[in-house]
Amino acid sequence: MIRIDTPSDLGAALRKARKALSLTQPQLALAAGVGVRFVVELEAGKPGVRFEKLLRVVNVLGGKLFVEGMPPDPPRERGA
């Protein structure tokens, strides 16, 4: 479970995962349906990458994204 605070955090984690899977950048790009350059920039920690593709790459690497700490449903009425 890796915490993602910055694009660089994700980029580093993604690259390690890719290598662990013995995938080249072109292979990963192909599998994720993105360009090779995107993978390069993503791993480089480029801040402006698009979530859509980011998600695809993460998915291909077998990773899952989670959000934690966000408040549940509006505190209107508890449950019922």
Place this chain on the structure above:
Amino acid sequence: MIRIDTPSDLGAALRKARKALSLTQPQLALAAGVGVRFVVELEAGKPGVRFEKLLRVVNVLGGKLFVEGMPPDPPRERGA
């Protein structure tokens, strides 16, 4: 802990969190340092939002992003 498989998943979760915090879109946008439209599109589940800002909004809402399921360090020649 909410799993994010699609931009829509995140958008929905974000919107609920925002309302739970009684924040308007402009307020959230201001707090996150993004534009109002970004929040609108983000909650709408637009796929191409930029990770950089996405991260900022999640953070403002008190959420933290995690990646899970990715392989550990590459099986390189260890020890050596």
Place this chain on the structure above:
DNA sequence: TCCTGAATTTCCCGTTCGGGAAATTTTCTT
């Protein structure tokens, strides 16, 4: 209905992404 506040869509500009190949860096073989 009219007013207030909020959410959404539009317009224009800056940005990223994409494809192929060369240049650079890294890793492996001999």
Place this chain on the structure above:
DNA sequence: AAGAAAATTTCCCGAACGGGAAATTCAGGA
């Protein structure tokens, strides 16, 4: 270690998309 192969990164230019701010539209209240 040296040579070579493979992989990674960078470049260019154009199209498509995202982003900010304003204007419009929607919903609710007096």
